[in-house]
Amino acid sequence: MINKIKIWFKSIIEKLLSWGKGSPAEEDVPVHTPAELKALVERLKEALEKKPEDIKILYDLGEVFMKFTAMGRRSFHYALQ
Numbered sequence: 001m002i003n004k005i006k007i008w009f010k011s012i013i014e015k016l017l018s019w020g021k022g023s024p025a026e027e028d029v030p031v032h033t034p035a036e037l038k039a040l041v042e043r044l045k046e047a048l049e050k051k052p053e054d055i056k057i058l059y060d061l062g063e064v065f066m067k068f069t070a071m072g073r074r075s076f077h078y079a080l081q
Contacts, residue, residue: 032067034068034071037064037067037068040064041061041064041065044057044060044061044064045061048061
């Protein structure tokens with residue numbers, strides 16, 4: 001009885017693992033330096049001053065700040081200077 005359960009469980013695991021074999025490779029995400037991100041922040045801040053009602057600019061600015069926080073605390077403070 002236990003052997004039947006082991007075999008059944010093993011077949012399910014193998015089937016699940018086989019589904020992931022055909023998946024495409026993860027795309028390369030461009031990595032930006034803190035200086036590039038800071039320049040982007042400055043451009044977005046200027047655009048936001050011109051069009052404060054544009055939600056897309058706020059969204060893009062939030063994405064850049066998330067990238068800074070992913071880099072670490074020091075780079076985030078660098079962006080705020």
